[in-house]
Amino acid sequence: MTDSNFIKVYTGNFAVVKHIAMELNTLNINPIIKDQSESAILGGFGGTSAPDFQEVFVHKDELVRATEVINKITKDLDS
Template sequence: MSDSNYIKIYTGNFAVVKRITIELNDMDINPVVKDQAESAILGGFGGTLAPDFQEVYVHKDELEKATKVVNDITSELEA
């Protein structure tokens, strides 16, 4: 997503990504989730070495709010 208005804010497993996207959606932020493994499978190239990892992108105008959500969730999970 180079030369884009979207910025990657998180890379992690499906469960955490799902929680982040739910909380972002609740705040009227529409994240984009990029799943390399799913894209490879749909393209007929098989999976990747880390099939459970996904990336979350948000529009640069929503970066501050979205980063706070990610930080809150990851801090909670580390505690």
């Protein structure tokens, strides 16, 4: 197992992940979006049981600011 400078900060559907990515980009935080189903299809393994499932990673130095943005977005979705 290797150490990474990136930390997973959110897992969810495509629409919310895109919203989070746009908000993070406005703060000059460049998230990495990992799409398990797309990776499986490209690798020839077919889709996954959760086709709308994506993960957002940010650099560990940007974790605090990214978490604040994500908490605000998810709070707004819950209300």
